[in-house]
Amino acid sequence: MKTGAKILVESLQREGTEIIFGYPGGVVLPIYDELYDSSLRHILVRHEQAAAHAADGYARASGRVGVCLATSGPGACNLVTGIATAYMDSVPMVALTGQVPTNLLGNDAFQESDITGITMPITKHNYLVKSAGEVSRTVQEAFYIAGTGRPGPVLIDIPKDVSTGLSADVKLPEKVTLRGYNPTYKGHKRQMEKALQLLAQSERPLIYAGGGIIASNASPELMEFAMLASIPVTTTLMGIGCIPCHHPLNLGMLGMHGTEYANFAVTECDLMIAIGARFDDRVTGKIDTFAPHAKIIHIDIDPAEIGKNKRVDVPIVGDVKAVLRDLLSLMKKQGAHEAWRKKIKHWKQHHPLKCPTNGALHPQFIIRTLSDLVKEKAVIVSEVGQNQMWTAQHFCFHNPRTWITSGGLGTMGYGLPAAMGVHFARPDVPVFDIAGDGSIQMNIQEFGTLASNQIPVKVVILNNMYLGMVRQWQELFYDHRYSFTELPPVDFVKIANAYGIEGMRVESPDDVLPALQASLDCNGPFVMDFRIEREENVFPMVPAGAAINEMIGGHPPS
Amino acid sequence: MKPHTLSILVENKAGVLSRVTGLFSRRGFNIESLAVGPCEEPDMSRITIVVIGDDAQVEQVMKQLNKLIDVIKVSDLTDSERVERELALIKVTAELGTSRAEIMQIASIFRASIVDVGAKTLILQVIGDTDKIDALEKLLRQYGIKEFVRTGTVGILRGSKTVTSGK
Missing domain, CATH: 3.30.70.260 (ACT domain)
Incomplete structure (x- = not known):
């Protein structure tokens, strides 16, 4: 007989878990006691939210299921933002929470919260385990659900008496089968043939590539498909990295802060092939004027995404990797779409992203300097806001899973803890967290986790003493009324030093490269406080609800 | 809609x-x-x-x-093609010697059964689709409905077609 806690730890290891991010508390004491002499690595964070983001970062960078652990009540509730972040971006994660003993469930016991009820809308599935004998099967199912189909977070709530309760080993099936869960992986052949017919007729095709390509490791297939048929590719925020930035077919990001040429191409294309993307409002702008001349092919593993926001001509439900492979086997080399590509090339030449150079310290310059310095040998994590958009626009990403950011939920405070998780997935490369002074302060306590574990995350704070993105909206749409968006100056280097982390303040463009180099030369974590031009904006920009070719801050028509 | x-x-x-x-x-x-x-x-x-x-x-x-x-x-x-049914229980004011007979007549037209007879009330049980139950409720309103309880609709396909797990 074994305790539920022991079975839990063994089950996690059976699923291949190497590391969990967590924070102890009353009802998870039996689990922590089991971890005390387990080979499973545990990283103690400083706030449970960070445990969830770290597990998420680990999952995004590795493609494997991330695991976090918290106690009941406040511990579990603190995971919520992290779970919602993972849910919105389809990140495979298993969140473990302690719960009050079963005889106290529903009694408003100390540190009780109905975490399965609370997380129902933000998990792919969740469980309240009622006996030690259910633990191993539940963990097996949870990993299966989290990591297959459209990935997502799964929560397992474990009452204290389940952790201490005893059970014999339960024989588990080789393969999980759930009668209510059967994702479709292979695309429908007729639909794929229809898609290829549309492609053959198209003169101005465009691939709109989303995070689904990264999730299903389908970049090689995407590249082969795009090159075989000479189709330009624009990526969503989540799709960045699926095609190398310098590739001639790459148009960069589309949408609210997309490139002008990507948004022009969307507006003029006659065929849009959406792959692993979901027509989010930040991408489409006004939905009726999104790709107005295009027939739409939509490939996605989640049938609920097809036709949700935009009418689709050819839906293909399936794993994008499998579907692209099948499409490649069915298709022949296509026309080169020369006139279309020439037009796009012209747009690219005349509407490049702007990088101001007037002697002041501009964030775009910092990102480009970092990009030139580390090239493809780094993973870049961001917070949310201007820092995120500048990085998405100006950093040159070469590979999938090297750009880690909170897209759907837009969670400030995501970056620093996610970067910790990324480090454990990719210890071979430096990990940078690109932050603003607002978002870094949302989880700045994690400097403690960086320091005590010597996690070598390099923190780039683009410090403008504003909540920059909100200030930008106030400037543009609220008549410069900066309501509660100014932040008093903070000496981030001193904060870092207080935690025992090295840091550097940078105030002039000449000092950017030396500071970034110093961060790479430092073996441990490093914090850089860049005092940037305070009222720098992210341009181009599509105002909320406008058509995506109606950008402000772009170039005059050519 | x-x-x-x-x-x-x-x-x-x-x-x-x-x-x-x-x-x-x-x-x-x-x-x-x-x-x-x-x-x-x-x-x-x-x-x-x-x-x-x-x-x-x-x-x-x-x-x-x-x-x-x-x-x-x-x-x-x-x-x-399907069969849909609801069940309703309706407690109607029906003092002795007043409209009882009328109510019982309406009940029989609707094939509703009287499932409780009190000194001042009758309880009717009726089964049918939504429209039938709505119609009966409307007719009984003039006598005074004291309480009206209604299940949700249940439905089943006609013929041999089924909605099953397909096992």
Whole structure:
């Protein structure tokens, strides 16, 4: 007989878990006691939210299921933002929470919260385990659900008496089968043939590539498909990295802060092939004027995404990797779409992203300097806001899973803890967290986790003493009324030093490269406080609800 | 916008009903009626939900329902030949020597049965589709309805077609 806690730890290891991010508390004491002499690595964070983001970062960078652990009540509730972040971006994660003993469930016991009820809308599935004998099967199912189909977070709530309760080993099936869960992986052949017919007729095709390509490791297939048929590719925020930035077919990001040429191409294309993307409002702008001349092919593993926001001509439900492979086997080399590509090339030449150079310290310059310095040998994590958009626009990403950011939920405070998780997935490369002074302060306590574990995350704070993105909206749409968006100056280097982390303040463009180099030369974590031009904006920009070719801050028509 | 009758086969487990209904409210759908109970498979339950929406909205809610791990099958019965029934219990004011006879006459036209006779009230039990029950309620209103209890609609396809797990 074994305790539920022991079975839990063994089950996690059976699923291949190497590391969990967590924070102890009353009802998870039996689990922590089991971890005390387990080979499973545990990283103690400083706030449970960070445990969830770290597990998420680990999952995004590795493609494997991330695991976090918290106690009941406040511990579990603190995971919520992290779970919602993972849910919105389809990140495979298993969140473990302690719960009050079963005889106290529903009694408003100390540190009780109905975490399965609370997380129902933000998990792919969740469980309240009622006996030690259910633990191993539940963990097996949870990993299966989290990591297959459209990935997502799964929560397992474990009452204290389940952790201490005893059970014999339960024989588990080789393969999980759930009668209510059967994702479709292979695309429908007729639909794929229809898609290829549309492609053959198209003169101005465009691939709109989303995070689904990264999730299903389908970049090689995407590249082969795009090159075989000479189709330009624009990526969503989540799709960045699926095609190398310098590739001639790459148009960069589309949408609210997309490139002008990507948004022009969307507006003029006659065929849009959406792959692993979901027509989010930040991408489409006004939905009726999104790709107005295009027939739409939509490939996605989640049938609920097809036709949700935009009418689709050819839906293909399936794993994008499998579907692209099948499409490649069915298709022949296509026309080169020369006139279309020439037009796009012209747009690219005349509407490049702007990088101001007037002697002041501009964030775009910092990102480009970092990009030139580390090239493809780094993973870049961001917070949310201007820092995120500048990085998405100006950093040159070469590979999938090297750009880690909170897209759907837009969670400030995501970056620093996610970067910790990324480090454990990719210890071979430096990990940078690109932050603003607002978002870094949302989880700045994690400097403690960086320091005590010597996690070598390099923190780039683009410090403008504003909540920059909100200030930008106030400037543009609220008549410069900066309501509660100014932040008093903070000496981030001193904060870092207080935690025992090295840091550097940078105030002039000449000092950017030396500071970034110093961060790479430092073996441990490093914090850089860049005092940037305070009222720098992210341009181009599509105002909320406008058509995506109606950008402000772009170039005059050519 | 029209009423759609959805037949949903689910795992018979704690919390499943709240997963299903939570999804409706989260996505902005109003449930017109709901009925849940055991079905031909001992470890499953069947939920019948009537929801009002256009075809695209209902399609989206069905797709979202299908994503729930505990949902085994979802069918929209609306455009198929089907039988739909509700049951209602109506407590009507009927003092002795007044309108009792009239009420009992109405009951028999509607094939409603009198399931309780009190000094001042009668309880009618009626089974039928939504329109029939609405019609009876309207007729009885003039006598004074003291209480009106109504189940959700349950529905089943006519003929040999079924909504089952397909095992």
